Every structure is written in C-alpha cells, then in structure tokens.
Amino acid sequence: MKSKALSAPYIVWMCIFIIVPLFLVAYFAFTDKTGAFTLENIIQVGQYSDVFLRSIWMGALATLFSLVLGYPLAYIISRSSLRHQSVLIMLVMLPMWMNFLLRTYAWMTLLEDNGMINNFLAAIGLPRLHMINTAGAVVFGMVYDYLPFMILPLYTVLMKIDRSVIEAAQDLGANSRKVFLKVTVPMSMPGIISGITMVFVPAVSTFIISKMLGGGSNLLIGDLIDMQFLGNAYNPYLGSAISLVLMVLILICMGIMNQFDEDGSAEGGMMP
C-alpha cells in the first residue's frame, strides 16, 4: 500500500505528460480541421516516403558508424586499469556537457566552404572540399552527437565480462580472434542492442542536425514534423500523423532488435 502511495505522483506525471499527449497526437492524426474522423492525414504521409527512407537510411548509417567506432573504444576502455577507465569515460562524456545546439553549430562553422577546415586545407595548398549541406555532413553530425550513447552501454557490458570467462575460452583452445567472436561479442549483445537503440532512435527523428549541417536538400522526418508545427506549412494534423507513423516504425525496429537479444540473455546493458 505504501509503495503504491509513493508512486502516485509519478503515475499522475506520466498521465499528464506522456499518456495524454500520446492520445492527443493520435486524435489529431485521425481528425481534420472540423474535428471529424478522417484517414486523409495518414494517407498524405505516404507522399513523404522518400523522406522516411532517407531518415531511416541516414539513421542506420550513423548507427553503423557509431557501432564500428564505439565498440573498439569501449573495449579498450573496459580493458584499461580502473584509474584510466574513469578518466577515459569522462572524456567520452565531456562533449555532452556542452549544449547540443552549440556543438552542432560549431561543426557548421568548421565544415563551411569558408570554414576553418577548408581554410586550413587551402593554407597548406590542398584543394577545398565541399562538406557542408551534404548527406555526409548530416551522418557525420549524427555520429558525433550520438556516439557517447553507443559507447556507454557497450562499456557497461564489456566491463562486466568476467576475466576468468575469457581465460576459460583461451584455456579451451580459442585464440584471441575466436575468444572475441565466440565469447566477447555474444556476451556484449545486450550492450550492442541498447547502443543501437539509443543512437538509432534519436538519429532518425533529429531535425537540428539535418537543418544545420544538411542545408535544405537533406530533409529528414524531424524537419518535416517541425515544419508542420512551427513552419509555414502549419498543419498539426499532418504533423501528428507523421509523428504517429514514425513512432510505429521505431517500435517495429526495436521489436526486431529485441528478437536478436532473445538468446543472448546475459545481464547488463542499459535497455530503455
């Protein structure tokens, strides 16, 4: 009874700020300006399928790069001495202490055609590169902003792997490559799953990164939603419909990911 009373404020909070807005989104998605039921908004979402595909493709690319970059780093951190571990983890976290917008804005000035990187290239006699307002810049921005979310869950599971389990694998005849593939990777599966989820979900729905680093040509779902609520196109009914479809897509993606985790039931990870 007591714990129930204690959880009451949270339940009220969740109702007001999660459940009610979700219902509002669903309500707007299925109604028109007069408040009548319609499927028009959902059907309209179909014409933005290229934006959806681009978002998912870029989000997936960013997730893949984060995993490829983050895994070795998380592995190295987890294998270093305890004293070094805390310093290295702090270095990974450090950029997150700075405002997200500010960091992205900084990359904007760095990547510009007349930005610092191009000025430097010109100064040492190399040709200038067009980087800003490209799909590459957007993916780069995603990787840069969300990499810590990949590293932290990976580090958490890798650190928990008992040294003696690794030794047992060596003892049974596995060389370092086989130890890695047959023990370390499967045992870190929960971390890989939550890392992927924590990078993919915000990357797919971002709008700041694509706006600042992608110019107008790399419209993502997030930008689309942004435009329906705050832009000239003002159409909260369509915006809600897009949000709803995006949410369903992400839920499906996470459902698929969790299937992979079924057999790798080792503890650890930071599954949301």
Place this chain on the structure above:
Amino acid sequence: MGDNSIIRLENITVSFDGEQVLKNLNLSIRDGEFVTLLGPSGCGKTTTLRIIGGFVKPDAGDVFFNGKKINDLPPHKREVNTIFQKYALFPHLNVYDNVAFGMRVHKKSEKQVKETVREMLAMVNLSGFANRNVNSLSGGQQQRVAIARALANDPKVLLLDEPLGALDLKLRKDMQVELKKIQKATGITFIFVTHDQEEALSMSDTVVVMDSGEIQQIGTPEDIYNEPANAFVADFIGESNILDGVMLEDYLCSFAGKKFRCVDAGFQKNENVDVVIRPEDIDVVEADSTHLTGVVTNVTFKGVHFEIIVDVEDFKWMIQSTDYQPVGAKIGLLIQPEDIHIMKKSVYSGTFGDYSTFSDEMEEDVAKEEEAEREDEV
C-alpha cells in the same frame, strides 16, 4: 632428462608489483598422478597453477611439458585444461554448448561433438541437462558442467583451482569422491589446488605443501601427516603440539623438561629440535602414573571426541580424547615413543604449536592486549 614427468617446473620465480610470489620453485609431476598443491592463501599455489595453464609468465625459470619447454606457448595451445574457482561458464551458452565449446574451437565434427558431450554429461551425472541455461543451475551442477567442459577437450593434464571452495560440506565430500573417481577412470593427471588439508589428504597421490612462495614438503598424504618436514607443515596439516626439544642421543630426546624414548635417530648429540606430538596420540592417564602432568583449562565437545586443552608448565597442549575431563582436573599425559616425531629446526620453529590460541591473528591480538596492559601498569 629421461624421467616420466609430464609437467616440470624449474627454478620458477614470479613477482607481482615487486612482491615475490614464487621463489625458485622446482616441481616435477608424474603422468597420471593426482597432485595437490596445498597451502594458506597467498602461498603461491594458484600462481603455480596459472603458470602451468599459461596465464602467468614466470620472471625466471622454465616450464616443461613432456620434456618440451613451453614457456612461450599461449594458453590456447597447451594441452592442459583448467577448472576455474568460479566455474567461469559461458553465460550466453546452454549446458550443451558450454561442453561443446572446446571441441568446436578445434573444429571437431558435430557428430563427434554430440557423442562426446553426451558421454561427458553422463560422466558428471547431468545427462538430462543439455538444454538447460547454465545460470539456472546450482553451484554443484555448474561445477560439474565445468568439469565436463574441460574433460571434453581430452586434456593431458587437468588443473583444478579450488574447485570445491564454494560448495557446502556434504556436496564437497560427494564431489571429492566424484573427482577422484573421474581421475581414476580417465587416467588424466590432476593438479588440484586447495587450502583445505583434509581435502588434500583424502584425494591425492602426492601432496605439495607450500608457504610464502616456497615448497615446504612433497610427499604422500601419509608422509606429510606422519613425518612433517618442519613446524609449518606439522601445524598446517591437522592439529599438532609442537615443542622445543633437545635430541640427547639416538632414540632419546627431552622436551617439556622431561626425557622421552623416541624412534628417531641420526641427529647430533644435544641438537636442538622441534618435537611434534599429534593430539590424538596422547593418552590421558591418572596424574600419578606418569611423569608429564597438567591441568585441564578448556574442554570442547567435537562430536567424535573431546578437544581438551591442558596447561603443562605454561605450555598449552591439545589432546583429542573420547573421554570427558572436567576443567581444573589434574591429569597425566602418556606418550608412546612411536608417537613422537622429531624435526630439524627451521625458520618456522617457535611460531606454531602452542594452543593458547588457534589462529595467528588471534595470537597477535592477544599479544598486543598483553603489551597494552603492561604499559598501563607502568
């Protein structure tokens, strides 16, 4: 060298963070033997095992396997397998896949894997458990999976690092019998690390007693118990009364201020020695029928016997007797010549053997307390 040793350690020296863990250790293990490395924690027994397994590189000295030097051979290429203290099963694999791990790494056919896994699980009485999650097993079952996993690799030598340490007493005894049975059935050399002297005595062909990085004695369990090499071994293996004594001449010694006939010879005249008398070898008699008498200060019921602490001229003796003696009683102690064991003096002389306290830690605390009291008086 033409001996039949399967593992030979020569002049092994190891230090961790500047602290010597093994000092010039020499050990030869015969093929098919059940060898136990026995000693208190920190004596270097686990390090010795890890050197054989390939997980620790000695600072100096050589490791031989079947006469071949294997100093630089990594663990995965050694024909030895280890059973780890905490089992170290793969949590992401079920029982079957755990046992199959080594064979699959060695690219054995799945048919062969299936056959061997079934055989191994039958040997450790886990036949119905192939598809179980290892995390759902009890400690004893996990331990048996670890044994099956190691044996499935068909090792020449099996290293066991305190494998029974986490099990309760009854299960421990069962596993001791089981391990011994498996060792006899397979003929594999077992190198078993433990700090439990009873376990060592009941399972081994050869016991290697270690302390502070050095081997104190190597011998059969009977040798180790009956003829301890020094005061450390005598104290560590079973209970012992260890007294300062003098070897007056062959077959005659003196301790506790009295002369005794004994069966030892070959010492110098009037050589200072350590005398060991096992508590179960002392007979309690009427005080006036023997020349060694004392006052009972403590009696504890131990089930099979009473543990009686007797004060004989300020030296506390332990006697194990099936007859109860009341505290304060004056009793006589009768010792037969063959129950007196004489040892040369060693660095351990004088550190063990008195039963005022049972552990070194307690002894130190008592000493400190006495010191404090003395200071108070001043």
